[in-house]
Amino acid sequence: MATDVETRLDSRLTVGEKIPVKLVIPxxxxxxxxxxxxxxxxxxxxxxxxxxxxxILGLNLLTGFNGQFSLGHSAFYAIGxxxxxxxxYHLDWPVYVTIPIGGVVCFFAGFLFGLPALRLEGxxxxxxxxxxxxxxxxxxxxxxxxxxxxxxxxxxVFRPDVPAFLVDNFGLTMDQWWYLIVFVVMLLMFWVAxxxxxxxxxxxxxxxxxxxIAARSMGVNASLYKSLTFGVSAFYTxxxxxxxxxxxxxxxxxxxxxxxxxxxFIGMVVGGTTSIWGxxxxxxxxxxxxxxxxxxxxxxxxAIFGVILILVIYVMPSGFAGLVNLLRARIKKIM
Amino acid sequence: xxxFLQQILTGIANGAIYACLALAVVMIYQAIDHFNFAQxxxxxxxxxxCWAMIAGGVxxxxxxxxxxxxxxxxxxxxxxxxxxxLHNAPVLSHVVVFIGLIAIFNxxxxxxxxxxxxxxxxxxxxxxxxxxxxxxxVGMFFVTLILLLGxxxxxRFTRVGMAMQAAAANPDSAExxxxxxxxxxxxxxxxxxxxxxxxxxxxxxxxxxxPNMMLGILLYGFAAAIVGGITSPGGAVAGGFLVGIIxxxxxxxxxxxxxxxxxxxxxxxxxxxxxxxxxxxxGKTIVTRx
Numbered sequence: 001m002a003t004d005v006e007t008r009l010d011s012r013l014t015v016g017e018k019i020p021v022k023l024v025i026p027x028x029x030x031x032x033x034x035x036x037x038x039x040x041x042x043x044x045x046x047x048x049x050x051x052x053x054x055x056i057l058g059l060n061l062l063t064g065f066n067g068q069f070s071l072g073h074s075a076f077y078a079i080g081x082x083x084x085x086x087x088x089y090h091l092d093w094p095v096y097v098t099i100p101i102g103g104v105v106c107f108f109a110g111f112l113f114g115l116p117a118l119r120l121e122g123x124x125x126x127x128x129x130x131x132x133x134x135x136x137x138x139x140x141x142x143x144x145x146x147x148x149x150x151x152x153x154x155x156x157v158f159r160p161d162v163p164a165f166l167v168d169n170f171g172l173t174m175d176q177w178w179y180l181i182v183f184v185v186m187l188l189m190f191w192v193a194x195x196x197x198x199x200x201x202x203x204x205x206x207x208x209x210x211x212x213i214a215a216r217s218m219g220v221n222a223s224l225y226k227s228l229t230f231g232v233s234a235f236y237t238x239x240x241x242x243x244x245x246x247x248x249x250x251x252x253x254x255x256x257x258x259x260x261x262x263x264x265f266i267g268m269v270v271g272g273t274t275s276i277w278g279x280x281x282x283x284x285x286x287x288x289x290x291x292x293x294x295x296x297x298x299x300x301x302x303a304i305f306g307v308i309l310i311l312v313i314y315v316m317p318s319g320f321a322g323l324v325n326l327l328r329a330r331i332k333k334i335m
Numbered sequence: 336x337x338x339f340l341q342q343i344l345t346g347i348a349n350g351a352i353y354a355c356l357a358l359a360v361v362m363i364y365q366a367i368d369h370f371n372f373a374q375x376x377x378x379x380x381x382x383x384x385c386w387a388m389i390a391g392g393v394x395x396x397x398x399x400x401x402x403x404x405x406x407x408x409x410x411x412x413x414x415x416x417x418x419x420x421l422h423n424a425p426v427l428s429h430v431v432v433f434i435g436l437i438a439i440f441n442x443x444x445x446x447x448x449x450x451x452x453x454x455x456x457x458x459x460x461x462x463x464x465x466x467x468x469x470x471x472x473v474g475m476f477f478v479t480l481i482l483l484l485g486x487x488x489x490x491r492f493t494r495v496g497m498a499m500q501a502a503a504a505n506p507d508s509a510e511x512x513x514x515x516x517x518x519x520x521x522x523x524x525x526x527x528x529x530x531x532x533x534x535x536x537x538x539x540x541x542x543x544x545x546p547n548m549m550l551g552i553l554l555y556g557f558a559a560a561i562v563g564g565i566t567s568p569g570g571a572v573a574g575g576f577l578v579g580i581i582x583x584x585x586x587x588x589x590x591x592x593x594x595x596x597x598x599x600x601x602x603x604x605x606x607x608x609x610x611x612x613x614x615x616x617x618g619k620t621i622v623t624r625x
Contacts, residue, residue: 116610122426124609131602138598262434269431302448306438313428314429
C-alpha cells in the first residue's frame with residue numbers, strides 16, 4: 001500500500017511552486033479568443049471539453065494527489081446535474097446560482113459517502129464507488145423520485161437569454177456566452193486546485209497517498225483529510241455536472257451511467273494523474289477521440305479507448321502531462 | 336406461503352449465478368490481490384461467443400463446452416499478455432487495465448454482434464417445477480452446483496489444484512518447492528474466465544443477451560464475495576446464495592424497493608458489510624505490517 005501512485009518525484013517538485021505566469025497568460029488569451037474564431041459547434045464542443053476537464057480535475061485530486069480510487073464519479077456528476085435541473089425546473093431558480101449549489105450539494109454527498117468509505121482501503125473504496133456508479137441511474141429512474149427527477153423522461157433545463165448589453169455591444173451568441181462562463185469557472189477551479197495542492201493541506205494529501213502510516217505518525221489526521229478530499233473531488237465533479245445540465249438543457253438518467261465514470265477515469269489517466277493541466281488534455285481526449293474512432297469503425301470507440309488506456313499504463317504511466325514534462329527535460333538537456 | 340417458497344427458490348437459483356461470479360472474483364483476488372472489475376464483461380463476451388456458435392448451427396451443449404474452453408484460453412492469455420508485465424505495479428495500474436478491459440469487451444461485443452437485445456436459448460425444457468420455479472432455473476441451479484463441486488474437488492484432490500493454492504497462499508515458498516507460480520496465476524485466470532462463462536450462459540436466457548447484461552449481475556457477484564469474505568472461496572459461494580435470497584425477499588416484501596431498486600440493495604449490502612464486518616462472514620483478518 002505504500003506507493004499506490006508512482007509519481008512521487010513529480011509532486012515534490014511542484015510543492016510550493018509559483019504559477020508559471022508566462023505559460024498561463026497565453027493560454028488564457030487563446031482560450032478567450034477561441035469562441036470568436038471558431039464556429040458555433042466547435043465552441044459548444046470546447047465548452048464540453050472544459051466541463052469534462054473540471055470533472056477530471058476533481059477525480060485527479062482524489063486519485064492522483066490523495067491515492068483514493070473512485071469508479072463512481074458519474075454519480076456525483078449526476079447529483080450536480082440534477083441539483084441544477086431540479087432547482088431550475090421546479091423552483092425557477094436562476095441558472096447561474098444553481099452551479100455553485102450543485103457543487104456544494106455534491107461536496108456534502110461526497111463527504112458523507114467518503115466518511116464510511118474511509119475505513120475502506122484503496123480497492124475496497126473502488127468497489128464501493130463502482131457499486132454507487134452502477135446503482136445511481138436506477139435510483140434516478142425510480143418511481144419514488146419521479147416527481148422530483150422526472151423519471152426516465154428526465155427534466156428540461158431552460159437557459160435565460162444572454163444579457164442584452166452583451167448582445168447589443170458584442171453580438172454575443174448563447175454558445176459564446178456559456179463558453180466564456182465555463183471558461184472563467186474552469187480557470188477559477190484550476191486556480192483553487194493549484195493553491196490547494198501547493199498548500200499545507202496539499203502536502204498532507206500527498207503524504208497520505210505516499211505513505212499513510214508515516215503520515216499518520218507525523219500527526220496528519222488521515223481520516224479527515226481523506227473524506228475532505230473526497231468531498232472536494234465530488235464538489236468539482238458536481239460543478240461540472242451542473243454546468244453540463246445547463247449547457248445541454250436536459251438531464252436524463254441514461255446520461256449518467258457507469259460508462260460516464262469510465263470516461264472520466266480514462267480522461268484522468270490519459271491526461272496524467274498528478275498533473276493539474278493534464279485534466280484539460282484528458283477532457284479533449286474523451287470528447288474528441290470518439291469522433292475520430294467513429295470514422296474508423298462505428299461503435300468501436302470504447303474499444304479504442306480501452307486499448308489506448310492499457311498502452312498508456314505500459315508506455316507513459318504519468319499520462320500526457322508526464323510525457324510533455326519528459327520531453328521538456330530532454331530538450332533542456334540538449335540545449 | 337407459496338410466494339415465500341417461490342422467492343426463496345428463485346433466490347437460490349439466482350444465487351447460484353452470483354456464487355459463480357463471486358468465486359471467479361475471489362480466485363483472481365487470491366492470485367493477484369485485485370478485484371477483477373472486468374469479470375462481468377468477460378463473461379458477457381463468452382456468452383456472445385456461445386450465442387454466435389449456436390446461431391451458426393452448433394448444437395447447444397457442444398457450443399457450451401467449446402465456449403468454456405475458449406474462455407479458459409482467453410483468460411489464460413489475458414493474464415500472460417496483459418497482467419504478467421504488471422506484476423508488482425501499483426494499484427492504479429491494475430484498476431486502469433481492468434477499466435480498459437471493460438471498455439474493450441463491452442465495445443467490441445456491441446460492434447461485432449450489434450447492440451440489439453437477443454434471446455438466448457435454454458437447454459432445459461420450458462415449463463415449471465410444481466408451479467414454483469421455472470425448469471430453466473432448476474437446471475441452472477444444478478449446472479452451477481456441478482461446476483462448484485468440480486472446482487472444489489479440483490482444488491482439494493488434484494496436484495495442480497493444490498499447487499495453485501500454494502502459489503496463492505505463499506508464492507515464495509511455492510516457487511522454492513518447484514511450483515511455477517506464474518503459470519498457476521494464469522491458470523487461475525483461465526478458470527475464473529471459464530466459471531464466468533458458465534454463469535453468463537446460464538443467466539442469459541433470463542436477462543437476455545446484450546453488452547450491458549452483466550453489469551448488475553457482477554455487482555451482485557461482488558456483493559456476494561464481500562458478504563462471504565473475499566479471502567474465502569467457500570464463503571463467496573455461500574455469500575452468493577445468501578445474496579440471491581436476500582435480493583428476492585427484499586424485492587418482494589419491501590414494496591418501496593420492488594424490482595426497480597435492486598441495484599441499490601447491492602450497493603447497500605456492499606457498503607454495510609464493508610463497514611461493519613469488512614472481512615465478511617467467513618473471511619479471515621489480514622494484518623498489514625509496516
